[in-house]
Amino acid sequence: MxxxxxxxxxxxxxxxxxxxxxxxxxxxxxxxxxxxxxxxxxxxxxxxxxxxxxxxxxxxxxxxxxxxxxxxxxxxxxxxxxxxxxxxxxxxxxxxxxxxxxxxxxxxxxxxxxxxxxxxxxxxxxxxxxxxxxxxxxxxxxxxxxxxxxxxxxxxxxxxxxxxxxxxxxxxxxxxxxxxxxxxxxxxxxxxxxxxxxxxxxxWATATVIAPLGTDAARGSLWAAAGTSQRTVTIIVVGETARAMNFSLNGYGRETNPRLAQVQSLVNFTNVSSCGTATAVSVPCVFSDLTREDYSEDKARSKEGLLDVLQHAGLEVIWRDNNSGCKGVCDRVRFEDMSKPVAGNALCNAEECYDEHLLEGLPELIRDARRDLVIVLHQKGSHGPAYWKRYPPEFKKFGPVCQTNELEQCTREQITAAYDNTILYTDYFLDKTIKVLKESGVPASMLYFSDHGESLGEKNMYLHGAPYIFSPEEQRKVPMMLWLSDGFSQRFHLDRNCLAARSIQPFSHDNVFHSTLGMLNVNTAVYNPKLDMFHACINDA
Known part of the structure; x- marks a missing residue:
């Protein structure tokens, strides 16, 4: 030519x-x-x-x-x-x-x-x-x-x-x-x-020297007054791309939480906002002592976070990951990568593993621990656009589902059906996590929250990552729930009825850092009781 x-x-x-x-x-x-x-x-x-x-x-x-x-x-x-x-x-x-x-x-x-x-x-x-x-x-x-x-x-x-x-x-x-x-x-x-x-x-502006945080952290009087040497275990589940409005616990029309709805002592918080609209922002933010208004990547990376403070208090901290890493927040704790496919494992395929893989070996880990444990489970959750890959075939309850990453080939109903199946699988995963804790026989707790939500075609927007200032509610409103065993609530004087009464109040990722410290009775100068969503429900508070 x-x-x-x-x-x-x-x-x-x-x-x-x-x-x-x-x-x-x-x-x-x-x-x-x-x-x-x-x-x-x-x-x-x-x-x-x-x-x-x-x-x-x-x-x-x-x-x-x-x-x-x-x-x-x-x-x-x-x-x-x-x-x-x-x-x-x-x-x-x-x-x-x-x-x-x-x-x-x-x-x-x-x-x-x-x-x-x-x-x-x-x-x-x-x-x-x-x-x-x-x-x-x-x-x-x-x-x-x-x-x-x-x-x-x-x-x-x-x-x-x-x-x-x-x-x-x-x-x-x-x-x-x-x-x-x-x-x-x-x-x-x-x-x-x-x-x-x-x-x-x-x-490039990220500080290379990590400033210590909460090095004065120590266990409070409730630990000493417990009168028992029995260890405790707390599991923090970091969900991925789960939006609150698709949880039937929050009033969604489809029954996406049939198992969690039957769990006694589960407190579901219905009005929670994320720190960001993407994992790279929300995960570092939620584990820092910074509020969303004060957060910047530079500030978060330049000092220690929640997991470090818990270690300073003498707790053993483990991060188990089925996602793309912890974005720096677990750099100084024990890290276990559970995302790599394992040949012959029914919970894995050639590309990835289902979230249930995070629970493998967990009972033994809890049984053999010599110290009180805090375990973080980082889900693959509802990460898109390949929603249909996030759950085993038996969880294909809603349909027909979109089975392509070319979302324009699917209707919004098909995309939503595939997404809802991921929430159904998360329901199963969280329920099984609670059962593992119950069967361990030790005072135990589970705190779950998602990193951010997801757009499923509302206003012609899909996925997530919109700038927060004009991001839609679908990307900002996230699920959060807390489960406490009888032994845990008694040991740390947490009134579950009081927590349930506070479940409709507005909270955010800003509360996670301080609420975790308060729940575990960790005393440190960086703890702010005003941001502790559980503080008012501690009997001795």
Missing amino acids: KFPRIHSAFLPLATASFLVLIYNISFWKGFVSATGGFQLANLLVYLGSALLLVLVFNGVLALVNFRGLFKPVVIALLLLSSLTAYFMSQYGIVVDASMVQNVVETDVREAGELFSWKLVQSVLLLGVIPSWLIWRLPVRYGSLRREVLVNTGLVAGSLLLAAGLLIVLFKTLAPAIREHRELRFMLTPTNVFQATNSYLKRK
Whole structure:
């Protein structure tokens, strides 16, 4: 195929137009919504805004419009934009620093679940083919001096015209941009560069020295007054992608919690908010002494957390993982990776293991422990989009289910059915965890909460990871529940009736750090009783 030779001065404008109009469908949908919905009266605003972005992109691209440089840069942009546009349109996500962190910290198996033939087709159509055309396109360049002059003119002219348009449109654009900050996370490919820059700044700023926390931690008087040398065990279950509204314990129409509904002494908290909308944020946050408002990755990584404080108090802490790691919070405690498939194990397949695998060997671990135990079980839970892979076949109660990661091929009912089956399996897993604790015969407790929720098509959003400031309730409201054995509640003077009476009050991940210390009667200067959701229900409090 022979292409006509074009002058280099036209390349930035053609590329800018292609980027703005082809790869930004999600942005334009958000922009139209932010400006009051589609109206013919706003047509000039839409056209003017598109021209404004084309001019800005044109000016930026003119900076690299030189022989041997422009084509590689543009090809990289096209490939990157095709990937970004696909995931934004497919799952309704936006690209910010947290999303980049999710990509960087997601393991190969989780990333593989996002792969689909539609992704291949989209990248081929919008990335590879345009890149090939750009590579083959014959371009007429002048001398270096001439190109510098031409490109300088393009930059200056484009930015001057863009500034003029911005002044004309400012009255309309300013409120939309100010009130809809998510738009800057939707403009491709600038969102990727902005988000990557923010992520790297946070990453490189991470302190290398970990400050100690709660080194004064000691067991309180309830331990000494117990009059028994019998060990205790507390299991903290960190759920994955479980949203509160799909738990029948919280009023959901489907019976997704048939077993937990029969568990006596279970306290279900119905109004709990997460610290973040992604594992990489919520897990470090919930195990830190920071509130959501004060939380930053830098602060959390620069000092010890809840598990360290428990160790300082003399408890043995173990983290069992069936997910993609603990995001740094278990770096100084015993870690057991249970996510790798085990040949011949009925609870594992070739790709992963079901959450029940986390309970294997647990009775023996509790029996043989020489110290009081705190065990964290990190679930695979309801991680999507391959929901149907998260549970054994016998838990396929609701259907028909979506059995592809190309969610656009499924109805919302099919997606929700597959997701609800994951909650049904979590119900079974938690019930079995409680049975293990009951059978151990020692004073025991179980605290369960999910790291974040999930969007299942509401407002055309899927999965999770939306910036918290405008994230939907589906991604923020999480389940939380507490089970105490008779021996545990008696030993630590916890009034279960009082806890049940407080179950409808609003709580959040902010309460977990201090509530765990309070529940286990650990005294330390970093403990804040105002954030302890159990404090009012301790008889001696």
